[in-house]
Amino acid sequence: xxxxxxxxxxxxxxxxxxxxxxxxxxxxxxxxxxxxxxxxxxxxxxxxxxxxxxxxxxxxxxxxxxxxxxxxxxxxxxxxxxxxxxxxxxxxxxxxxxxxxxxxxxxxxxxxxxxxxxxxxxxxxxxxxxxxxxxxxxxxxxxxxxxxxxxxxxxxxxxxxxxxxxxxxxxxxxxxxxxxxxxxxxxxxxxxxxxxxxxxxxxxxxxxxxxxxxxxxxxxxxxxxxxxxxxxxxxxxxxxxxxxxxxxxxxxxxxxxxxxxxxxxxxxxxxxxxxxxxxxxxxxxxxxxxxxxxxxxxxxxxxxxxxxxxxxxxxxxxxxxxxxxxxxxxxxxxxxxxxxxxxxxxxxxxxxxxxxxxxxxxxxxxxxxxxxxxxxxxxxxxxxxxxxxxxxxxxxxxxxxxxxxxxxxxxxxxxxxxxxxxxxxxxxxx
Numbered sequence: 001x002x003x004x005x006x007x008x009x010x011x012x013x014x015x016x017x018x019x020x021x022x023x024x025x026x027x028x029x030x031x032x033x034x035x036x037x038x039x040x041x042x043x044x045x046x047x048x049x050x051x052x053x054x055x056x057x058x059x060x061x062x063x064x065x066x067x068x069x070x071x072x073x074x075x076x077x078x079x080x081x082x083x084x085x086x087x088x089x090x091x092x093x094x095x096x097x098x099x100x101x102x103x104x105x106x107x108x109x110x111x112x113x114x115x116x117x118x119x120x121x122x123x124x125x126x127x128x129x130x131x132x133x134x135x136x137x138x139x140x141x142x143x144x145x146x147x148x149x150x151x152x153x154x155x156x157x158x159x160x161x162x163x164x165x166x167x168x169x170x171x172x173x174x175x176x177x178x179x180x181x182x183x184x185x186x187x188x189x190x191x192x193x194x195x196x197x198x199x200x201x202x203x204x205x206x207x208x209x210x211x212x213x214x215x216x217x218x219x220x221x222x223x224x225x226x227x228x229x230x231x232x233x234x235x236x237x238x239x240x241x242x243x244x245x246x247x248x249x250x251x252x253x254x255x256x257x258x259x260x261x262x263x264x265x266x267x268x269x270x271x272x273x274x275x276x277x278x279x280x281x282x283x284x285x286x287x288x289x290x291x292x293x294x295x296x297x298x299x300x301x302x303x304x305x306x307x308x309x310x311x312x313x314x315x316x317x318x319x320x321x322x323x324x325x326x327x328x329x330x331x332x333x334x335x336x337x338x339x340x341x342x343x344x345x346x347x348x349x350x351x352x353x354x355x356x357x358x359x360x361x362x363x364x365x366x367x368x369x370x371x372x373x374x375x376x377x378x379x380x381x382x383x384x385x386x387x388x389x390x391x392x393x394x395x396x397x398x399x400x401x402x403x404x405x406x407x408x409x410x411x412x413x414x415x416x417x418x419x420x421x422x423x424x425x426x427x428x429x430x
Contacts, residue, residue: 001024001025001150001151001323001342002024002025002027002148002149002150002151003024003025003026003027003149003151003152003153004027004028004127004137004139004151004152004153005026005027005028005153005155006028006029006126006127006152006153006154006155006160006161006162007028007029007154007155007156007160007162007295007297008028008029008032008035008108008112009036009108009155009156009157009295009312010042010108010295010309010312011294011295011296011297011312011313011316012028012030012156012294013108013112013115014051014055014111014312014316014317015153015155015294015316015319015320016028016115016119017055017111017114017115017316018316018317018324018418019320019323020115020118020119021118021418022320022323022324022418024323026118026119026120027119027120027121027122027147027149028119028120028121029121029122029125029126029127029141030121030122030123030124030125030126031124031125031126031142031156032123033123033124034123035108035112035123036105036108037104037105037106037108037109038104038105039103039104039105039274040103040104040185040186040187040222041066041068041101041102041104041214041216042101042102042103042104042107042309043094043097043098043100043101043306043310044061044098044100044102044309044310044313045093045098045100045306045307045310045403045405046093046310046405046406046407047310047314047356047407047412048100048307048309048310048311048313048314049100051313051314051316051317051412052100052313054317054418055114057110057111057114060110060114061100061102061107061110064102064103064106064110065100065101066101066102066198066216067101067198068086068097068101068198068199068200068214068215068216069085069086069097069197069198069199070083070084070085070086070095070096070097070199070200071095071096071097071199071200071201071202072084072199072200072201072202073202073203073204073385073388073389074201074202074203074258075381075382075385076205076257076258078258081385081386081388081389081392082385082388082389082391082392083199083392084096084097084397084398084399085097086098086099086101087397092397093397093399093400093406094399094405095397095399096200096306098306103216107309122141122145124143125142125143125145126141126142126156126161127139127140127141127142127152127161128140128141128142129165130152130165130291132289132290132291134289134339135339136150136290137149137150137151137152137289137290137291139152149290150290150342151290151291151292151342152291152292153291153292153293153294153319154166154291154292154293154294154297154298155293155294155295155297155312156297157295157296157300158175158279158281158296158297158300159173159175160281160293160297162291162293162297163283163293163297163298165291166288166293174281174282174283175279175280175281176279176280176281176282176365177234177277177278177279178278178279178280178302178304178364178365179228179278179365180229180230180231180233181226181227181228181277181278182226182227182228182229182234182248182249182252182276182277182278183225183226183275183276183303184223184224184225184226184245184246184273184274184275184276185222185223185224185272185273185276186222186223186267186270186274187220187221187222187223187270188220188221188223188263188266188270189219189220190220190221191218191219192215192218192219196215198214198215198216199214199215200212200214201213201214203258203259203260204375204381204384205256205257205258205378205381206375206376206377206378206380207227207376208227208228208376209226209252209253210225210226210227211224211225211226211253211256211258211263212224213259223263225249225252225253225263227249227253229248229252233248237275238277245273245275246267246268246270246273248275249264249267249275250264276303278302278304279300279302280300280301280302280361280364280365281297281298281299281300282299282361283298283299285350286298286299286346286349286350286354287346287347287349287350290339290342292346294312294315294316294319295311295312295315295316296312298315299311299315299357299360299361301357301360301361301404302364304364304365304403305360305361305364305403305404306399306403306404306405307404307405310405311357311360314412315349315353317412317415317418318349318352318353318413319345319346319349319353320415320418321413321415321418322344322345322348322349322352323342323345324417324418325345325417326341326342326344326345326348327341327342327345328341352413355410356407356410359404359407359408359410360407361404362404
């Protein structure tokens with residue numbers, strides 16, 4: 001088949017990996033002018049690790065992985081209240097720090113390199129419109145190019161343009177904001193100190209605000225800021241530029257204590273600042289005709305679950321596996337181009353993967369606000385630190401309860417046509 005993937009992120013690359021190895025003609029369009037290798041630390045968990053191993057990329061991943069040792073919780077004086085080490089045993093659930101931590105840019109490059117010369121990329125352009133003609137889908141790109149494909153995959157992120165086109169004009173989008181929560185991600189130049197270890201540090205303060213720092217490089221520190229604003233400011237910031245977003249976080253954290261004043265001062269010189277308006281993506285159907293959604297475009301689970309990258313990788317594997325099963329090439333009938341075969345694959349992709357995503361998204365952003373009211377005060381933050389300290393002392397992996405890795409009564413499908421592929425050094429299939 002001729003497959004067009006919109007979005008050269010992790011989900012798009014993962015699907016391109018599988019479909020190109022199956023022999024399909026894959027094109028990836030990306031509105032950014034080159035491969036986007038920005039972004040901070042991400043991880044794989046549970047079934048995502050299984051898929052990575054099926055891809056044959058575990059060794060390459062480990063070469064680029066971040067050697068984070070665990071996560072500590074501190075107060076405004078820098079006193080450690082709790083420490084949760086990474087689970088490096090290869091057994092059981094991951095801790096807050098996964099055994100498979102990596103910088104987003106390194107993972108994108110790893111997947112991109114694994115494609116070899118099997119995939120065509122259109123950088124600096126996006127899909128302006130499409131027409132699903134039944135036997136094909138006609139695409140018009142923003143640079144006036146046109147093309148016909150058998151399948152269009154929207155892997156273009158949380159605020160997917162492909163999804164909006166699929167839903168149609170004047171239809172509500174599928175983005176569900178979470179409690180007016182804003183998150184900021186950036187790095188600051190800060191040489192590693194004597195005796196400093198590669199440990200993530202979490203600091204919570206009143207007003208439901210939090211700061212996390214983590215190190216991937218001896219010369220730079222990653223910074224994560226999170227907090228809530230009023231609904232008016234949350235909506236207003238959607239149309240603001242980076243400097244106005246930085247100013248909003250400076251106001252939000254002006255009295256936060258700990259190392260935050262120095263962090264806020266550094267914002268002026270930060271060139272990799274990214275602001276996220278935390279939201280789920282929930283949609284009744286992930287496909288319509290010859291258009292299908294993948295990753296955050298279909299089922300963004302938010303950073304609260306720790307499962308964004310894993311969901312993208314597993315979803316790509318299942319979509320490719322169902323295409324491999326239903327759209328079997330036959331020289332006489334050209335069955336891989338038959339619409340009924342493709343529709344079967346898309347329907348089974350959703351049927352098999354939606355129970356996984358339903359569990360991952362379950363309860364996210366649906367609390368009654370009582371815990372937020374507790375942690376909005378300094379006394380509440382103190383009690384929270386005490387609870388974290390007790391869990392640490394008793395060696396309770398509370399990541400099991402706070403993250404969504406433990407998907408119950410669901411097993412990763414096994415697709416022989418994917419797992420048994422063997423690729424020669426020139427990218428062809430043996």
